[in-house]
Each structure stands twice: as structure tokens, then as C-alpha cells.
Amino acid sequence: MDRTSKHEGTYDSLNLNADPAGLSFGRLQWSQRTKALGNLLGEIHLADPARFDAIFGHGWRRLLEETKKGSLEPIDGAVLWTEPWVSRFKAAGREPIFRQVQDRLASGGEYMAAAIAAAKLLGVTTERALSITYDTSVQQGPGTAKTLAQTVRQQLQGKTVSMTQLLERYIHQAAAPFRSTTRPGQHKRHPHLEWRPVGKEWHVSAGRYDLFTNILTRQTGLLKAADLSDSNIML
Numbered sequence: 001m002d003r004t005s006k007h008e009g010t011y012d013s014l015n016l017n018a019d020p021a022g023l024s025f026g027r028l029q030w031s032q033r034t035k036a037l038g039n040l041l042g043e044i045h046l047a048d049p050a051r052f053d054a055i056f057g058h059g060w061r062r063l064l065e066e067t068k069k070g071s072l073e074p075i076d077g078a079v080l081w082t083e084p085w086v087s088r089f090k091a092a093g094r095e096p097i098f099r100q101v102q103d104r105l106a107s108g109g110e111y112m113a114a115a116i117a118a119a120k121l122l123g124v125t126t127e128r129a130l131s132i133t134y135d136t137s138v139q140q141g142p143g144t145a146k147t148l149a150q151t152v153r154q155q156l157q158g159k160t161v162s163m164t165q166l167l168e169r170y171i172h173q174a175a176a177p178f179r180s181t182t183r184p185g186q187h188k189r190h191p192h193l194e195w196r197p198v199g200k201e202w203h204v205s206a207g208r209y210d211l212f213t214n215i216l217t218r219q220t221g222l223l224k225a226a227d228l229s230d231s232n233i234m235l
Contacts, residue, residue, distance in 0.1 A: 001106050003225075004028065004135045007218055011102055012093025016081035019206040020192055022072040023080035025089050026102050028111065028138050032080060033192070038067030043105060044098045051098075055091050057084075114142030116235045121149035122170060124163050127229040131222045132167055136174050139215065148173050163230065164223070171219040178204040178212035 005027040009015075015024035015031075022032025030036040041064055045052045053060050059076040066075055078085060092098050106112070115134035119125050122133070137145035152170050161169075180202040184195050193211075195202045203212040222228065 001112070001134065003131055003222065004138050005106070007135075008138070010093070011099045012090050014081070014086060014089055016086065017072075017079075018208060021206070023085070023089070026093060028102070028106050032067055032072060033070055034141070035068065035070040038064070038070065040102070040105060041067055043101050044092065047101050048095075048097050051095060052092075055095070056088050110142045111137045114145045118145045118149035120235065121146065121153060122166060123153070124166055125232050125235050126163070127231070127233055128222065128225070129163075129167060130233070130235070131225075131228060132170065132219050135219055135222060136170075136215075139218075140174065144174075167223055171216065171223065174219065175212050175215040178215065 008029040009027055011027050013026065013029065015021075015029055017023065019031070021034065023037065024031040025037055026040065030040040032038075045060070045064060056063055057076075062075050063080075066073060067080075072079065075085070080086075080089075112134060114137040115130055118133035118137070119129045122129060133145050133149065136148065148170060152166065152173055155173075156166065156169065180195065181200070182202070183197075184202055192206070194205050196205045196210075198210065198213075203210050205211065
């Protein structure tokens with residue numbers, strides 16, 4: 001969780017629609033477009049409704065309603081990646097009780113549950129494997145993390161491979177949808193993403209982020225990290 005958060009942000013970190021997925025907030029950059037921000041805000045509100053109201057103001061009900069739908073529409077005349085919302089989210093990220101909610105969802109929510117399920121599907125329940133599947137769950141979604149594991153197991157069924165080779169296949173499978181050797185059209189699943197030329201290839205970009213390169217760099221770093229254990233752990 002801490003390794004993935006290192007690339008995402010701190011409790012009060014904001015991505016102001018640079019990807020463009022609306023506002024992303026917190027140590028795992030829960031994003032507006034994917035409804036993850038709405039889920040987080042719902043839990044934060046439950047933790048301390050009075051404090052939530054005090055920070056987010058009279059528009060807090062619409063904030064919960066719209067983010068739960070994944071809407072990027074303005075609330076009270078302003079999109080969330082502009083003021084006064086930016087200052088309000090910054091303030092929420094500094095509240096200890098709301099930080100505890102972020103920690104709880106990061107360690108015990110759907111991202112971690114999917115990462116554990118993916119590691120079990122791969123048959124590699126090590127600290128290193130879980131770090132990789134968790135990073136995938138956060139970046140690409142819990143469902144994708146599990147689907148990739150199923151795909152890799154099917155591809156390698158009946159073959160003898162090392163643990164490293166298995167994780168390498170998982171990483172490359174995770175990055176593969178974001179690279180093409182021929183010029184593609186609009187991204188079918190996510191129209192807000194864009195294919196851009198990189199040398200003789202085409203990579204998917206989210207704003208200024210090259211997703212193919214980002215995934216390979218982050219997860220190859222985890223694969224090679226000397227301080228991650230390759231011993232099985234209880235999940």
C-alpha cells in the first residue's frame with residue numbers, strides 16, 4: 001500500500017483533471033470519473049458528518065450525489081478541480097479522522113481485496129506479487145487486476161515457468177492494452193484517453209501521462225525491488 005501510494009500522493013494530494021478524470025484525491029488518488037472519489041467521500045462523511053459539512057459547505061449533499069455517479073459536472077457553479085473545492089479537499093486531507101478513512105479503504109477496501117484475489121489466482125502469494133497486483137488494482141481497477149491474473153494463468157497452463165517469469169507476464173499483460181505498433185483509432189473503452197505516437201509505436205495517454213510506460217516502470221521496479229520478500233505469506 002505504501003509503495004503504490006508513493007507514486008500516487010499523500011492524504012491531501014490533488015490531481016486537478018490532468019489525466020483527465022476530473023478531480024483525483026488522496027494517497028491513492030481516488031478519481032472522480034471512476035466513482036472512486038464518490039465512494040471515498042461517502043465513507044468520509046459517515047466518519048464525521050458535522051466535520052464534513054463544515055469543510056465542504058452547503059453543497060456537500062450535491063457533492064456526494066454527483067461524485068457517486070462519477071459526474072464531472074460543476075457543483076455550485078464550479079468544477080471540483082477549481083476553487084473553492086480545491087481548498088476544501090486540501091482541508092479534508094489534513095483531518096486525522098478522514099486520513100484514517102483513507103488508510104482503512106486502502107488496506108481493507110476493494111483494491112486490496114482484488115489484489116489478494118489476483119495473487120491467489122496467479123498462485124504466487126508473496127509480498128512482491130501482492131505489491132504488483134495491488135498496484136494494478138489501484139491503477140487499472142479491481143476487476144482488471146483479477147481478470148489479468150486469470151488470463152495469465154490460462155496462457156501459461158501446462159507450462160513450467162519461474163515465479164519471476166509469471167510476474168513478468170502479468171506486468172506485460174497489464175501494460176499491453178496501452179501500446180500498439182499500428183495507428184489505432186479512438187480508445188474504445190475510455191474515450192477520454194488518447195493514443196499518441198512514441199517513436200515507432202503508439203501509447204495510450206491520459207493527459208500528460210503515458211500509461212504504457214508508467215505501468216512498466218512502476219511494476220518492473222516492484223519486480224526488481226531488493227527489499228521485497230519472495231516468501232509465501234498468509235492471505
